[in-house]
Amino acid sequence: MSSSRFPIPQGTLDMLILQIVSLGPAHGYGIAQRLQQISREAVQVNQGSLYPALHRLEQKGWLRAEWRQSETGREAKFYSLTAAGRKQLAVEKNSWARLAGAVQLIFNESNR
Amino acid sequence: MNWFRRKKLENNLDRELRYHFERRIQELQQSGLPEKEAYRQAMLELGGVAQIQEEVRDVWMARWVRDFVYDLRFSVRSFRKTPSFTITAILSLMLGIGATTAIYSLVDQLLLHALPVRQPDRLVLIDWKGDQVANGFGSWNLMSYPICRDLDQQKQFFEGVFCRALTIVNLSTGSDYRPATAEIVSGNYFPVLGVGPALGQVLTNDDDRRPNANPVTVISYDFWRTQLGGARDVIGRKLLVNRHPLTIIGVAASTFRGIDVGEVPSLWIPASMSAEVIPGFNDLQDRRTRWMQVLGRLNPDMTSHQAQVGLQPWFKAMLEDDMRRPGFPVITAERRQGFLESSIVVTPAPQGHSSLRRRLLEPLWVLFAVTAVLLGLACLNVSGLFLARGSARDREIGTRLALGASRGRLGRQLLTDSLLIALLGGLLGTVAAPLAVRTLIALLPSGGIATFSGSTDGTALHANVDVRLLLFALAASVAAGVLSGLAPAWQSGRRELVSSLRERGGAAFSSVRLRKVIVTAQIALTLVLVVTAALFVRTLDALMAKGPGFPTASLVSFGIDAQRSGYSEAEGNRLIRRIDETIRHSPIVQASSVARFALLTGGSWNDPMTILADKRFSTDDVNLNSVTPGFFQTMGIRLIAGRNFDDRDISAPGERDWRSAIVNEAFVKRYLGGRNPVGIRICEGSGPDAKPNTRIVGVVSNFSYRGIREDSEQAYFPFQGEGAATFYVRVRGTGPSSFRELRSIVRSVNPTLPLTNLRTVKEQVDRSLNTEHMLATLSGGFGVLALLLSLVGLYGVMSFVVTQRTREIGIRMALGAKSRSAIWLVLRDALTMVLFGVGIGLPVVWSLGRLVESQLYDVKPFDPAAAAVAVLALCSAGLGAAFLPARRASIINPTDALRAE
Numbered sequence A: 001m002s003s004s005r006f007p008i009p010q011g012t013l014d015m016l017i018l019q020i021v022s023l024g025p026a027h028g029y030g031i032a033q034r035l036q037q038i039s040r041e042a043v044q045v046n047q048g049s050l051y052p053a054l055h056r057l058e059q060k061g062w063l064r065a066e067w068r069q070s071e072t073g074r075e076a077k078f079y080s081l082t083a084a085g086r087k088q089l090a091v092e093k094n095s096w097a098r099l100a101g102a103v104q105l106i107f108n109e110s111n112r
Numbered sequence B: 001m002n003w004f005r006r007k008k009l010e011n012n013l014d015r016e017l018r019y020h021f022e023r024r025i026q027e028l029q030q031s032g033l034p035e036k037e038a039y040r041q042a043m044l045e046l047g048g049v050a051q052i053q054e055e056v057r058d059v060w061m062a063r064w065v066r067d068f069v070y071d072l073r074f075s076v077r078s079f080r081k082t083p084s085f086t087i088t089a090i091l092s093l094m095l096g097i098g099a100t101t102a103i104y105s106l107v108d109q110l111l112l113h114a115l116p117v118r119q120p121d122r123l124v125l126i127d128w129k130g131d132q133v134a135n136g137f138g139s140w141n142l143m144s145y146p147i148c149r150d151l152d153q154q155k156q157f158f159e160g161v162f163c164r165a166l167t168i169v170n171l172s173t174g175s176d177y178r179p180a181t182a183e184i185v186s187g188n189y190f191p192v193l194g195v196g197p198a199l200g201q202v203l204t205n206d207d208d209r210r211p212n213a214n215p216v217t218v219i220s221y222d223f224w225r226t227q228l229g230g231a232r233d234v235i236g237r238k239l240l241v242n243r244h245p246l247t248i249i250g251v252a253a254s255t256f257r258g259i260d261v262g263e264v265p266s267l268w269i270p271a272s273m274s275a276e277v278i279p280g281f282n283d284l285q286d287r288r289t290r291w292m293q294v295l296g297r298l299n300p301d302m303t304s305h306q307a308q309v310g311l312q313p314w315f316k317a318m319l320e321d322d323m324r325r326p327g328f329p330v331i332t333a334e335r336r337q338g339f340l341e342s343s344i345v346v347t348p349a350p351q352g353h354s355s356l357r358r359r360l361l362e363p364l365w366v367l368f369a370v371t372a373v374l375l376g377l378a379c380l381n382v383s384g385l386f387l388a389r390g391s392a393r394d395r396e397i398g399t400r401l402a403l404g405a406s407r408g409r410l411g412r413q414l415l416t417d418s419l420l421i422a423l424l425g426g427l428l429g430t431v432a433a434p435l436a437v438r439t440l441i442a443l444l445p446s447g448g449i450a451t452f453s454g455s456t457d458g459t460a461l462h463a464n465v466d467v468r469l470l471l472f473a474l475a476a477s478v479a480a481g482v483l484s485g486l487a488p489a490w491q492s493g494r495r496e497l498v499s500s501l502r503e504r505g506g507a508a509f510s511s512v513r514l515r516k517v518i519v520t521a522q523i524a525l526t527l528v529l530v531v532t533a534a535l536f537v538r539t540l541d542a543l544m545a546k547g548p549g550f551p552t553a554s555l556v557s558f559g560i561d562a563q564r565s566g567y568s569e570a571e572g573n574r575l576i577r578r579i580d581e582t583i584r585h586s587p588i589v590q591a592s593s594v595a596r597f598a599l600l601t602g603g604s605w606n607d608p609m610t611i612l613a614d615k616r617f618s619t620d621d622v623n624l625n626s627v628t629p630g631f632f633q634t635m636g637i638r639l640i641a642g643r644n645f646d647d648r649d650i651s652a653p654g655e656r657d658w659r660s661a662i663v664n665e666a667f668v669k670r671y672l673g674g675r676n677p678v679g680i681r682i683c684e685g686s687g688p689d690a691k692p693n694t695r696i697v698g699v700v701s702n703f704s705y706r707g708i709r710e711d712s713e714q715a716y717f718p719f720q721g722e723g724a725a726t727f728y729v730r731v732r733g734t735g736p737s738s739f740r741e742l743r744s745i746v747r748s749v750n751p752t753l754p755l756t757n758l759r760t761v762k763e764q765v766d767r768s769l770n771t772e773h774m775l776a777t778l779s780g781g782f783g784v785l786a787l788l789l790s791l792v793g794l795y796g797v798m799s800f801v802v803t804q805r806t807r808e809i810g811i812r813m814a815l816g817a818k819s820r821s822a823i824w825l826v827l828r829d830a831l832t833m834v835l836f837g838v839g840i841g842l843p844v845v846w847s848l849g850r851l852v853e854s855q856l857y858d859v860k861p862f863d864p865a866a867a868a869v870a871v872l873a874l875c876s877a878g879l880g881a882a883f884l885p886a887r888r889a890s891i892i893n894p895t896d897a898l899r900a901e
Helices: A009-021 A028-041 A047-061 A083-109 B002-030 B036-044 B049-060 B063-081 B081-113 B146-154 B191-193 B223-227 B271-277 B305-322 B333-342 B355-392 B394-402 B407-443 B467-494 B497-502 B509-546 B569-584 B633-634 B665-672 B738-751 B761-768 B770-804 B806-814 B819-855 B864-890 B894-899
Strands: A062-069 A075-081 B125-130 B160-173 B178-187 B199-201 B217-218 B240-242 B244-252 B267-270 B293-298 B342-347 B556-562 B590-594 B605-612 B616-628 B639-643 B660-664 B681-684 B695-699 B712-716 B724-731 B754-762
Touching: A009 A028, A009 A047, A009 A075, A009 A083, A028 A075, A028 B002, A047 A075, A047 B002, A047 B036, A075 A083, A075 B002, B002 B036, B002 B049, B002 B819, B036 B590, B049 B063, B063 B407, B081 B467, B081 B509, B081 B590, B081 B770, B081 B819, B146 B160, B146 B293, B146 B305, B160 B191, B160 B271, B160 B305, B178 B712, B191 B394, B199 B223, B217 B240, B217 B497, B223 B244, B240 B267, B240 B305, B244 B267, B244 B271, B271 B695, B305 B333, B355 B407, B355 B467, B355 B509, B355 B590, B355 B770, B394 B407, B407 B467, B407 B770, B467 B639, B497 B590, B509 B770, B509 B864, B556 B569, B556 B761, B569 B724, B590 B633, B605 B660, B616 B665, B633 B724, B660 B665, B660 B806, B665 B695, B665 B712, B724 B738, B724 B770, B738 B754, B754 B761, B754 B770, B761 B770, B770 B806, B770 B819, B770 B864, B806 B894, B819 B864
Parallel strands: B178 B267, B217 B244, B616 B712, B660 B695
Antiparallel strands: A062 A075, B125 B293, B125 B342, B160 B178, B160 B240, B160 B293, B199 B244, B217 B267, B240 B244, B556 B724, B556 B754, B590 B616, B590 B724, B605 B616, B605 B681, B639 B695, B660 B712, B681 B695
């Protein structure tokens, strides 16, 4: 369900979110800021796909959410990784690595 | 799940997004952008907030569920805004679905529902096809008790075979005697059916071994509860059945009510006790007495066809064997042939055996078809209402289409509308159905021997709503909803987008055409119903006009059965004569007489006869009765030739044959055509050993014996020596005023003798026409309803058309047309619809007419009079419905019409 304007696939966005949250609980804005870094350098991430993704991950039980006081003093919804989410992240990282490796292999082949 | 937290979820999402938004604005402002710029930038980055919300909502709950819920709430809201539409639509469907469900309840219970026994699909009915060369009594599908026991030995095909017969007994639990229905059964009845006891035990084969040795009975659960108060100590108690004591050994399971849905027995008695239960009956072991229905349970891997084929060799061998036995009646060679060519028939019988079913099979399906047509009409009505409403929503729909809604989505909304109406109508209809069912059950003719008796045991039919009925109602509602919604949904899909937005009234002509088609279809269906109703009403009329053939004013009848009260035949006869004497001397009585069998009960004593005129020949079945000398005078039946019975005709003791007989006109016409009947010898029975020793002494005019419809050949013998009879009394004053006096007269002769079926003969006539009454009343009622529904539809369309064509009519009037032509415009439109509807409906009526032919009397399905009346009724009603809109058209002011938009 990612917007057709930005080519990052839904699965990749999910993986990135899980990774970002694994470093520590974060609210939607914070995750967006991190994703901005990525989009500045390589790929653009639609802010509009972020929140549906967050809620989907929460529905699936990979993220847990709670309302806490943020760094500005106002209340914000913080997402953190669940045990199942941690496991899923490992699985995704694994698949990503294998995919990257396979792609690299093909590139090496064609270069030879 | 998420549905209930909806509000909280929405609020939180709102907060979340707002937090994000404000943080971004802050950040942008900090980097130097002015507030307005920062705001705009943040907005652009976030993209469409509404879209984000929608996508998150999709995560919470699937899209189609949300759409459906939204459609539902939208429907409810819009319905509440137009209460008259909503109420009319719901009422229409409530009527249609309620009526269909009510009739279906009866159809299900009587025709479809299997018995509440173990694996009813393995039950079969075994019957004799061909000449059984046997005498008997009872209803249908009868065979003898020995054949049943023989079949029970055929373990290759059957797990077991039982037989049963219903009879009326005089029952006493303590003090008073009342008639009750009892079922005489072979010992293995309960085990083969797989029915167990609620208390105590059931009958087994051991109870059926030796005649008269097992005075036991099993009572029904209902009898136990209502008559014995559900007392736990009934086991071992004695009941007096025809004055014989029987010990109660058990109470049957609560759901079991016998195998005949039309007649529920109070108790079951082993066949070994049949001599006590049926006074004067000694033929239990006689192979040539047929009086029981034989049913069996097939083995697990056996089909009824296989069993039937497999049994033929055994059956043929049995036929040969039977013929060689001593006591086989003397019959002609021709009949012998017929006997040997008989075969045995095995048919599936998961619903048991019922005379009521046989009688009501066709009428019920006819009624079911009628209610289905009514439901179709109601759906068409609602369709029309929706279309009318739809054209008022043209702009809304056009706007939605312009905003990007798919036509499928809109169609779904409309379908939800109609489904909601249909489900509400169905719910209300199901709630009202039990009342309708109860009324119907009261209208139903009583089946089988209950009409012979005074028994009030009734049928196993009930008005409860069970799961099957609910499922049927649900299915009918959904079907009605879809049907009603098709036209509007299809219509909306075709609507031109631009034109619907442009004009204020909307381009609704295509919807008018569709509405006209709907009204035409309604007219056609209504014609079918009205003609059907006309046919049934004419049938009933014809039958009532024909009458029983004798005057029924102040004529009362009741039955006395002394033998059931334990008297011998001779004693019983003396009692009856004394009662007859006493009644005759009562001041309120004009005349009184006695007949062995009652008239107008649907049954009779019948037998073929042998006539010795110039040559000897035998007849087909003749309806027979024996009557006292004053019978025909009491009944007001004309004597055409010869004389009435008198003392000369009483046979001396020891004389076996009747001395005299009186026959009716039909008998003379058919068998003695031209000859002088008085003096000719006849006798009962048609075998070669029949001796025609009875002289015909008189001829009476035709009158009804079994029922109003039949005009059979009848013969009457003198009443003598019988212990049971029906009294016919012509009283002074009205019938019911004499009841008390008659009762006290009988009581004065014998206080314990019950009167059965004390009623006026006029009421008996009405009862015998119960089915016809039911058909006429119901189809008439439905016909009127159908007419109303169609008229409402017609009025709606014409009213709309006038509104639509106001400008056109105004222009015509401005150009010089008279108001008359405006009226004619509207009426012509209405008449066209009616005539088209009639044109479609008439062929349908004529092609379906064949199906109801058997229910009619003296009127053909293609009866031109009925059709003409129906067509006339529809045309005038149609014109009446169009009258108001036509008047409105005639008073259109041209300037107003042109000015208004």
